[in-house]
Amino acid sequence: xxxxxxxxxxxxxxxxxxxxxxxxxxxxxxxxxxxxxxxxxxxxxxxxxxxxxxxxxxxxxxxxxxxxxxxxxxxxxxxxxxxxxxxxxxxxxxxxxxxxxxxxxxxxxxxxxxxxx
DNA sequence: GCCCTGACTGCTA
DNA sequence: TTAGCAGCCAGGG
Numbered sequence: 001x002x003x004x005x006x007x008x009x010x011x012x013x014x015x016x017x018x019x020x021x022x023x024x025x026x027x028x029x030x031x032x033x034x035x036x037x038x039x040x041x042x043x044x045x046x047x048x049x050x051x052x053x054x055x056x057x058x059x060x061x062x063x064x065x066x067x068x069x070x071x072x073x074x075x076x077x078x079x080x081x082x083x084x085x086x087x088x089x090x091x092x093x094x095x096x097x098x099x100x101x102x103x104x105x106x107x108x109x110x111x112x113x114x115x116x117x
Numbered sequence: 118g119c120c121c122t123g124a125c126t127g128c129t130a
Numbered sequence: 131t132t133a134g135c136a137g138c139c140a141g142g143g
Binding site: 022023024027033034035036037038039040041043044056059060061062063066075078 | 122123124125126127
């Protein structure tokens with residue numbers, strides 16, 4: 001039985017370049033619409049592991065903007081990484097959820113993904 | 118098993 | 131748009 005963390009990482013790895021998802025969206029996919037905080041914690045744990053293949057920068061909050069309280073990764077850095085992938089931000093630091101928001105996974109894809117863990 | 122913590126969320130003002 | 135508040139879930143000590 002994979003831990004919640006493993007499931008979070010598996011889902012985040014499915015986010016294609018140029019797209020972004022919210023913490024709540026990832027949590028909802030895993031069946032826990034209220035576990036956004038835990039998802040954020042799971043991604044925070046990746047901070048030290050630079051060799052990880054999890055695109056943590058593609059996960060932002062529901063308001064469409066980055067919200068990092070981390071000393072090692074400034075919000076500007078995450079925004080810069082996303083812009084390099086094609087995601088645009090307006091002057092207020094908000095991204096266009098309608099254009100760059102990730103649609104998520106289908107029930108079938110999700111099931112196969114979690115089964116692979 | 119209890120308590121604390123955290124890169125969140127939705128609502129109200 | 132920003133600020134304050136309470137509810138949520140899982141892992142670590």
